[in-house]
Amino acid sequence: MQTQFQKILKQVRDGKPASMTFEATGIVYVRNFYPAERLLLLGAGHIAQPLCRYGSDLGFAVTVVDDRPSFVNRGRFPEAQEVICDAFPKAVRSLEICEQDYVAVITRGHRYDADCLRAILSGTFPKYLGMIGSKRRVAGLFQLLKDEGIPGKTLECIHAPIGLPINALTTQEIAISIAAELIQCRRRDTPRRSGSTTLVAEDIDLPVLEFLACSREPKALLLVLETSGSTPVKSGAMMAVDRNRKTVGTIGGGCSEHAVLLEARRIIGTNGYRCVEVDMSNDVAENQGMVCGGQMRVLIKGIGG
Numbered sequence: 001m002q003t004q005f006q007k008i009l010k011q012v013r014d015g016k017p018a019s020m021t022f023e024a025t026g027i028v029y030v031r032n033f034y035p036a037e038r039l040l041l042l043g044a045g046h047i048a049q050p051l052c053r054y055g056s057d058l059g060f061a062v063t064v065v066d067d068r069p070s071f072v073n074r075g076r077f078p079e080a081q082e083v084i085c086d087a088f089p090k091a092v093r094s095l096e097i098c099e100q101d102y103v104a105v106i107t108r109g110h111r112y113d114a115d116c117l118r119a120i121l122s123g124t125f126p127k128y129l130g131m132i133g134s135k136r137r138v139a140g141l142f143q144l145l146k147d148e149g150i151p152g153k154t155l156e157c158i159h160a161p162i163g164l165p166i167n168a169l170t171t172q173e174i175a176i177s178i179a180a181e182l183i184q185c186r187r188r189d190t191p192r193r194s195g196s197t198t199l200v201a202e203d204i205d206l207p208v209l210e211f212l213a214c215s216r217e218p219k220a221l222l223l224v225l226e227t228s229g230s231t232p233v234k235s236g237a238m239m240a241v242d243r244n245r246k247t248v249g250t251i252g253g254g255c256s257e258h259a260v261l262l263e264a265r266r267i268i269g270t271n272g273y274r275c276v277e278v279d280m281s282n283d284v285a286e287n288q289g290m291v292c293g294g295q296m297r298v299l300i301k302g303i304g305g
Contacts, residue, residue, distance in 0.1 A: 005213040008033060012204045024275055024299050029225060031236050032202045033209075036061040037100060037127075039182070042088055042116045043107035044072040047132070050175035051104065052077050058179065059203055060102065065091045088112055092119035097126050102182055104162060105131040114141055117158075121150055128185040130162035130178065159185075199225070201236025208238050208249040217242045218304040220264040224251050229294025231280060240303075243268050251298060256280050260298050270302040 004020060011018040011033075018033045039055045041048045044066035055062045056079035063082040066072035072085050084091050088107065097103060103126045105116045113131055120129065131138065138160040146152055163177030164184065201224075212221060219242040224235050232252035239249030239257075241264050251257055256278045263276055278296040 005209060009209045009213040012206070012209065022299075022301070024225065024273060027197060029197050029199060029299075031199045031223065031238075033204050034202045035204065037102060037186070038063060039102045040065065040095060040097070040104070040126075042066075042092070042103065042105045043112070043132075044068070044076065044083075045106065045108055046171045047106050047174050047178075049076060050172045051106070051178055053079050054175055054179040055182070056080070058183065060182075063095065065095075066107075088115045089119040092116060093123075097124055099124050099127060101126040102128040102185070103130070104178060105129070106162070106178075107132075110137060110141060114144065117141075117145060117150075118148075121145075121154060125154070125157065128159065128182060129157065130159035130181065132162045132174075133160065135161060196235075199223075199236030200234040201238075205238055205249055208240055211240050211248040212303065215242065216304065217244070218269045218302070219243075220268045221299070221301045221303055222249075222251055222260055222264055223299045223301070224296050225275065225299050226297040227294060229280075231294035231296055233296075241265065241268070251296070252280075254280075256296070260300065264300045267300050267302040269304075273299060273301040275299050 008018040008020060012035065015035050017035065020031045022029055037060055039060035039062045041052060041062065041064045044064050048064060052062050052064060061081045062079065063084065064072055064077045064080045065084045065086070065088065067085065067087050069085050072083050074083060077083055097120060103120060105113055107113050107116060113133065117131065120126070133141070142155045145155060159181060162181070163174060164180045166177050168174045168177040212219070219240050222239045222241070224233055224237040227235055237251050239247060239251050241247045241261055247261065251260065260276055260278060263274070267274065276298050278298055280294055280296070
């Protein structure tokens, strides 16, 4: 199984998606590993700052673009994966936008919005494209672009005005409305996965993968298979532990995680596995201050025995 993690680690380091399949109690589960989706913020004004933070928290790899060095810099956007100071059309071309990208056009004016859209619409249409502005401003800009030959059906695919209509007023509220629309777009075709054999978490937890793939010490993998109720993590959450009690990752913390780790230490050094049910709504958990009240089914798998 260590070889399997080595292959997964190589793929994700190369920026490619990967998946792991395994059987437990006669059921085949799939745990996917997908690179972070790109969120491109075209404009580094006041809304971009909270939106960058929220986007990063949601697992996006955020890039911020502006042509003003006093606005687009690491000091203002510490959470961004990349900051680019350049003219918008040139930056858009260099980013090579693809159909899996999310793009928010939040520049400081009509002229720059038009420059961004012209550059974007000359290439691949992204998964999400939103533009800030009032309905009047949006209508005027769209008419200008139609007159330049851009099809109306293409313009209809742009989320404008950007964000879900939640009566947002402050910059933070507007950023939240945009973040909510990003989630809506991301999850549009995602089935609800309670009890599904395709696990919910699809992030790349690099420290856990490196520990599982690179360390030759016998260890145990802890993987959440199913959840119900209010749990701190969803299915697909991973952690690992070795004989020296070194742990990497988490399946939620607290007394329940501690109990599963005790079971895991018994399996280290073997190639066996077992599934344990974790009830986080019992009196013991409540007395220890745990705020969650759901249940989890956790696979414990020995590796390197």
